[in-house]
Amino acid sequence: LIFQNIHRYFFYVAAVFIFILAYDAFLGIQFSTDSSGKALAAGETQFGLGIGSLVLWGNVIFLGGYTFGCHSFRHLIGGGINLLSKTPIRSKCYECVGCLNSRHMLFAWCSLFWVGFTDAYVWMCANGTWTDYRIF
Numbered sequence: 001l002i003f004q005n006i007h008r009y010f011f012y013v014a015a016v017f018i019f020i021l022a023y024d025a026f027l028g029i030q031f032s033t034d035s036s037g038k039a040l041a042a043g044e045t046q047f048g049l050g051i052g053s054l055v056l057w058g059n060v061i062f063l064g065g066y067t068f069g070c071h072s073f074r075h076l077i078g079g080g081i082n083l084l085s086k087t088p089i090r091s092k093c094y095e096c097v098g099c100l101n102s103r104h105m106l107f108a109w110c111s112l113f114w115v116g117f118t119d120a121y122v123w124m125c126a127n128g129t130w131t132d133y134r135i136f
Contacts, residue, residue, distance in 0.1 A: 011072040018064045025056035035136055052132040055121050062114045066107035069100030 030045040040046060067073070078084055078094040085091055100107070124130040 007070075008072040008075075011067070011070060011076075014067045018060065018067055021056070021063065022060045025053070025060050028053045028056045031134070035134060048134055049136055050132050050134040052121065052125060055118050058114055059111075059118045062107055062111035065100055066104065066111045068097060069102075069104045069107055071101065071104075073097055074101055 029047060029049060031040075031048040031050075032045055033039050034046055035048060074094065074097045077090060077097050081087060081090070084094060121130070125132045
């Protein structure tokens with residue numbers, strides 16, 4: 001019984017990791033070169049989008065959907081009150097989490113495969129096997 005419910009306590013740690021991954025994906029859309037490949041001045045960055053950027057953002061979306069669609073988060077949002085309709089903001093948040101929760105297994109499978117693909121993609125690009133093409 002303890003092992004069945006212990007995942008509730010790991011929700012907080014998982015939520016922190018989603019924000020770390022989002023920060024990493026945000027850094028992935030800031031390039032130190034322009035779209036032609038010419039280096040910018042030291043310390044300057046430019047907004048851009050590459051295949052790797054999309055892969056990293058996919059990681060955030062799928063893992064975020066899985067994490068924030070968890071029953072533990074639903075309980076955190078809607079628990080402890082007798083009438084959800086008396087708290088309109090929490091009620092709207094509960095509806096949103098409920099929508100994510102209805103697709104919890106879909107997000108679980110998508111995030112499982114997407115995390116593996118993201119790791120492989122970053123590894124292959126770091127090895128020089130694949131080229132991370134820039135869209136703009």
